[in-house]
Amino acid sequence: MxxxxxxxxxxxxxxxxxxxxxxxxxxxxxxxxxxxxxxxxxxxxxxxxxxxxxxxxxxxxxxxxxxxxxxxxxxTTNLTSFFREEHHFHTLAALLPDWLQAYGQVRIWCAAASTGEEPYSLAITAAEALHSLHAPVQIWASDIDTDVLRRAATGVYPLKAVEQLSLERKRAFFLRGRGQQEGQVRVRDELRHMLLFEQINLLDSLWRIEAPLDAIFCRNVFIYFDRPTQERLLERFASLLRPEGRLFLGHSEVLGQGSAWWEACGRTTYSLRRRA
Ligand SMILES: C[S@@+](CC[C@H](N)C(=O)[O-])C[C@H]1O[C@@H](n2cnc3c(N)ncnc32)[C@H](O)[C@@H]1O
The missing domain is CATH 1.10.155.10 (Chemotaxis receptor methyltransferase CheR, N-terminal domain)
Structure with missing residues (x-):
């Protein structure tokens, strides 16, 4: 032994x-x-x-x-990356202009934001789809883990973390560190201003999130929860979303035919089930 x-x-x-x-x-x-x-x-x-x-x-x-x-x-396990499961960001980009036109602002909740790569990818998607760094888009970035949230709020990443992004994206949305910050990048302030960081345990009975929301990204955290916990969350998420909103889950978090509240409308993408 x-x-x-x-x-x-x-x-x-x-x-x-x-x-x-x-x-x-x-x-x-x-x-x-x-x-x-x-x-x-x-x-x-x-x-x-x-x-x-x-x-x-x-x-x-x-x-x-x-x-x-x-x-x-x-x-907690905090593995994440920029534009992880990229197809979700294409789906979101296609929906954003209509949501903005309909409601004058867009609200997105990134419910397991980890070190921030996912909510910043959402902010980049919004800036690109709406052709503005100042679009009225609010992204709540929450996690149970206060260490990762602190890191997310700095918006600072090693160069390696953005290595797979296009040159255009790197130039448009990141500042390269010099001197002591050599080898690091910092997300542009305009993107950080779209984000609100909040510690939220998904198990808590109260979530400090302003509804109605247009989209909920809750990816790669459901796998850690058992079925009753997942079901409770799915029901609560449904009550926060606008009728045309979307729920995005991680690649292995398939709901099969959906659930009592959700129906599939793309790869691990769900819309509210219409009720007769
Ligand atoms: C594997 S990471 C996924 C990060 C990101 N969503 C992605 O897909 O790249 C899972 C995250 O869920 C968070 N988490 C675990 N349990 C949680 C809970 N009860 N409430 C909120 N966040 C939780 C962890 O702290 C961790 O940062």
């Missing part, structure tokens, strides 16, 4: 999974034990705790309040 710095029993792993599920809806599989260990071992070191028993006691104590956010931040 491999020697580890902190003893980590099966019961402690199960307890941590249960706490994460309760707080964030994230259902971890049994294969994630070593991932959980390595991510939380950093917290144990930072807090100078002896073992996982002490860590669990801290979470349960009055002093544990602040640790909950670190706990969740440590255990």
């Amino acid at each position: 491999e020697e580890t710095e902190f003893a980590f029993s099966e019961a402690q792993f199960k307890k941590i999974c249960a706490l994460l599920y309760e707080h964030a809806g994230i259902a971890l599989s049994d294969q994630k034990k070593s991932m959980v260990y390595s991510r939380l071992a950093r917290r144990l070191r930072a807090l100078q705790l002896r073992d996982f028993a002490d860590y669990l006691s801290l979470l349960n104590s009055d002093q544990g309040d602040q640790e909950w956010q670190h706990f969740v931040n440590a255990l």
Whole structure:
């Protein structure tokens, strides 16, 4: 058996999974034990705790309040990229002019925004489709994880993150860092002004989002939730959307024939089911 710095029993792993599920809806599989260990071992070191028993006691104590956010931040998976699953951005670009004409403004919620590549891709899409960096488009960029949201708000990325974007896009929407910022780019301020950053746990009963919305991007987070949680979210999303709005899910989050609320209208793209 491999020697580890902190003893980590099966019961402690199960307890941590249960706490994460309760707080964030994230259902971890049994294969994630070593991932959980390595991510939380950093917290144990930072807090100078002896073992996982002490860590669990801290979470349960009055002093544990602040640790909950670190706990969740440590255990989320934040993989993302600019224009990931690009077909969704083409769909959105085609719809934006009509939505703007109909309502005079567009509202989009990016509900698992991670480090910001997705909401900034939405802002770029809006600027291109509406031929303006100042179009009345509001994008809420939310996530449960406060670390990634902080990074998103800076709008700063390594050059590598934008490497696959066209030269036109890089020139139009990013500033290249010089001196100490060499090797980095910063998203133009006009794009950042389209975004509002908000910490939102999708499990919370109240979401600080202004409805009605034209589009909800909730991609590559449903996979972490169980079916009842997904169903609850699908129903709540439906109540926030304008009749012609769209819900965009991730590539593996197919609803089959749709759901009680949604019908498919493209690849992992859904519109509200019309009721008789
Ligand atoms: C794999 S990333 C997906 C990022 C982006 N949507 C994309 O498709 O590229 C999943 C994100 O969901 C967030 N997340 C997990 N549970 C959440 C919850 N209960 N409420 C809100 N966000 C959550 C994580 O913090 C993480 O940033």
